[in-house]
Every structure is written in C-alpha cells, then in structure tokens.
Amino acid sequence: MTAARMPISLRINGEQVETTVQARTNLVDFLRNEQQLTGTHVGCEHGVCGACTVRVDGRIVRGCLMLAIQANGTTVETIEGQSDSGKLEELQAAFHRHNALQCGFCTPGMLLTAQELLDSDKPITREVIRDQISGNYCRCTGYQAIVDAVEEVAIARRGASL
C-alpha cells in the first residue's frame, strides 16, 4: 500500500482545481486542510452529525463519507461558494432573524441541507423540514428556531399556506 498522491481535477466553487491527493483523504479534510475552505466542519467523521455537508454535482453529501479522489471530475460547492453566490441570502437572513444558530458549528451543513429541500419541488411542511434536517445535529438551538427559519423562507417563496 502506498501514501502516494493521485492526480485529481475538479471544480470547487466555480474554480477549476488541478492537484493531487492521497487516496485515504476524505473530501471534507481535503477541502479544509488542502484547499483552505474551513467553512465546512468536521464533527463525527462517520456520517451521523451532518456538519461536513457539501454539494457534489448539485446534491448534498457527507464530506466525511466520500473520498476526495472520488470527487475527481465532479463539481463541488461548499458553504463559501454558496454563500458568496447569494443563493443562501434569504435563508441566512431568516436564520439570523430567528436566532437559528448559537455556536454556528452546524450552521453551514444546516443551510445546505435546508437549501436542497427549498430548491426541490417537494411539498414542504414542518414535518418535512424536520425529516430533511434529521441528519444534522444542532446542540444549541433545540431545532425549533431552525425549523421556523426554513418554514419562513418556504412560505415566502411558495405563498402563504404550506
């Protein structure tokens, strides 16, 4: 077995990146430690907490359960890219308004997870919101304020009655 680095070519937040990576390095460690994108957090490292959520080819994934080398040829979007693009502005403002974060550790993952639901054509209820964020731990808020914030954006986008 080898610690040799393998070539990897991918798009990260709109920029083409050509570099090398060890096979054992997972996507979130690659983004944080080798691309200096530290907005994505590392929590449990076994897929339970959701802090490492990033988007790969437009879908949210666990950054700790995907190897960086598997992202070869894909488009990766992190909280930095999504935030800078303005796509999360409404949701971020709603989180702010509702105190839907305290320490902020889960927030990048929460935002990307909620965004996927809001951008889908699925019917949205509070129960659906809770299901969607069920894979993201928050140890500060008790979730109520997060559900309130996501619901508010859903109502704003889709009209009064959910």
Place this chain on the structure above:
Amino acid sequence: MKAPEFDYVRPDTLEDVFVLLDDETCDARLLAGGQSLIAALNFRLDAPELLIDINRIDGLSGIVEDGDNIRIGALTRHVEVENSQIVARHLPLLSKAIGNVAHAAIRNRGTFGGSLALADPAAEIPACCLAYDAIITASSSSGNRTIRAADFFHGLYETALEDHEIITAVEFKKRAPNDLVAFDEITRRHGDYAMAGLAFSAAAKGKIEDPHIVFFGISDRPIRAVEAEAILEGARLDQPAIAAAASKATEGIELSSDTSASEAMKAHLARTLLNRALTSILEEKP
C-alpha cells in the same frame, strides 16, 4: 478518526472489476456509495489493501420496467428509488420504506446493491427485498447467478455473496394495485438504524394471501415471522386475527439485543409494530 492507508482504483468496466476481484492475494473491497464502508474505514473497523471504486461503471444504475418485472441496478442511489414513479406505482412497500433509509445527504450517495451487500440487520432495503421475494443477480468472471432474497442473508453482515462476486441488479415482480402493504420502524431519531422495524406485504383477494411479515433490527438478519404469517394466511383481516398474529410475532425468531434494546424489548416492539401495521391496513380498507 481517519481512514488507514489503502490503494484505490476506479475501473471503467465490470470485466476490469472481475480481474481485480479474482486476485486472491489482494484484500479488496468494492466501494459503491461508501456510506457504511467509509465510516467503517474511518473507525478503523476495516483495513483493506485496495478499494475498487465502481461508481463510474456504465449500466449498473437505473430502474427499468421489463414486462412484469422491475429491475433496479445495483448502483442506483436511494434518492432515485425515492423519486421513481415506477417504484411508487409497482413496488409500494419500497416506496414507503425508502424515506426511512438514513438522511437526505446519505440517500444521495448510498446504493441499493450496497445496502444488500452490507446486510446490516437493521437496514430497510434488505427487509423489503425479503418481503417482496426479490431476486439478486451476482456477477463474476464465471458469469451471472441469481440468488433469492430468502437465501441471501446468512447472518450479521453475512450474505451468500462470494468474495469474487459483485451484485449487479435486483429484480422484483410488479405488485398488484390492491396488495396490502405496510412499513414502519421505531428509531430514536428519524433516519437512524431501527431498534425494530417491519416490512409487510400480502396479496388480498377477499382474504389475505401469501403474507410476508419481515422484521428487521430484531435478529441477526431480516427475518420472516412464519408463525404469524401462518395465522394470517387465508384469514380475513379483523381484530381477532390481528391480535392472534401479533401474539405470535416473534415466535421461532432468534432475537438479538443490541445497544438500543434488550431482546425482551425487541420482542415487545415487534408485536407492537405488527399490531399497528395490520390495524392501519384494516382502517384504510374497511
């Protein structure tokens, strides 16, 4: 923790996979969705020499209708099953179950075949395959063979799959629109592995025919409650039948406790699930 070192290859064809799997000197694992494998590597519960990434192999993914059958490719992601109109229409049990498989981000990566190959006793998809008498295709350099779901699950993470084989597809018979179907599970958090779960399917022609009661998360594998099935076979669904079936829910099943519940609690949850499921069917179909 972080995964140990390993070599990584991403073959483009099944033939290339077979060559790698046939090399008995190399301790290799197939990497499909990776939603359990990478976690196991991170925990250092497993330390293979080589990962064979099958994610870019053409033809392993997709849900297709073929006459009376539905074929689900092994590499089909859970989210594709969740969004499939074909599955919703012809395999309603799977449709009900799939939203309970982990969480959205995991359903975007995890695969149908991967769930079967892992054979976690508390997982939903193996239970549904057993309830629907699915046929699993295992492929290798010596060709394809089919394995009935009833013969596939041998124990805790143990299956009929041989080291040099890869699951390539799973076939189901289309179900009749008036089939009786129920799916339920008890978890501490939505999407977590079930403390106990139930996948139920039966034909209904006035009376219950060919009932399949499959419990998961209570034994070392998904398992049919044959005693309770015998009570329901040919019976009319009513409260006495439900009570009789529920009382025999775990009869003959070797229960396995885990960190979430004792054997006695698993048995209690199984009875409760069966009672609830059959009662809900009774209330839906007066």
